[in-house]
Amino acid sequence: MSRPFTSNSQGPVQEAEEFLYIMTHDLKAFARAMRTIPDWIGEDLAAQRIVLSADAADNLAMLRDYAHRLDDTLTALTELSRVARLADPPAAHDLEALVTGACTRLPATPRLTCDTECGGLHVKGPLNDLNRLFDAILGNAAAHHDRDFGNLRIVARTWHDRVQVTVSDDGPGIAPAHWTAVFKPLATLRPKSETGHSGVGLAIARKVVRSLGGEIAIIPTEAPRGLSVRFDLPGADGGA
Structure with a gap:
């Protein structure tokens, strides 16, 4: 690690x-x-x-x-x-509220719905960095979706003293050979002239997660389409 x-x-x-x-x-x-x-x-x-x-x-x-x-x-x-260098003071935050906020900031196109199962869990960290994290993960799914509509599923569970979050989409997915490279700054699988994106979103997500002592990775999925990203954040014991 x-x-x-x-x-x-x-x-x-x-x-x-x-x-x-x-x-x-x-x-x-x-x-x-x-x-x-x-x-x-x-x-x-x-x-x-x-x-x-x-x-x-x-x-x-x-x-x-x-x-x-x-x-x-x-x-x-x-x-x-x-990220981390200009972070807000760490505090407890309702995970559902963080995810919902990021969903409301998604672009109008493609039209993505968000299904959440956060189980009333709270995480601890700087609010601005946590917002950057969820904006980056959900925004990346929207940026690379190849249809006019789609779905995001965000599921959280306790994992030791931390909260493990899995974000899944139903977009085109990424070939396993590129699962590590896409977390590097400025990394894109297609020319930036075609995508119009800088390739920094997942790098921001990784930096936030690592600054909070966790790890982030793309994980295998049984669905015929889509991508699942899993990461862990510090838990906040009932929001205290």
């Missing part, structure tokens, strides 16, 4: 986290400018009644698209750098 990352880590790890945060924060200013400038160019050309050639218009649209993707990637990396 890998050594958990904790907010008390010192030395090179902490320095790397701080550098990542500073770098992504500063680069976002450039990315936002790159997103805005193509629009200014288009407005200036329109004001002068200049019509771009089809190739020039395509190139300008490509620049705008790459700038948006760069900004989205930097935003995701900034979130990754904040």
Whole structure:
């Protein structure tokens, strides 16, 4: 089992986290400018009644698209750098409320329903990191679902002094050969130009779980479709 990352880590790890945060924060200013400038160019050309050639218009649209993707990637990396390092004070939280909140923040498309079996369990940890965790897991399922509708099933049970959570979806799934690689930052199974996603969601989820002393993994499922992700979090003894 890998050594958990904790907010008390010192030395090179902490320095790397701080550098990542500073770098992504500063680069976002450039990315936002790159997103805005193509629009200014288009407005200036329109004001002068200049019509771009089809190739020039395509190139300008490509620049705008790459700038948006760069900004989205930097935003995701900034979130990754904040995990554990800028965490809220640990507290007990109702697991059902955490899951329900993440379900309400899912995008409208695809239309996913959430079935939960949380058994009245509570977990202990920083609220902002726990929200990042469930947003990342459920959001990843939505981002890669290949149908207009689907279902998420979230089941929790006590496991020693911890709470074990399994999140299952009915999407296309992932080949077992990639089950480890998808937790690495910026890892995607298809080109980012096709998916429009940065590939940081599961890396954020893994970092949150490990910062709380747990592990996360994709587990086998008997269903013909879908993916199941299992992780464990500190229990909170009836919410106390």
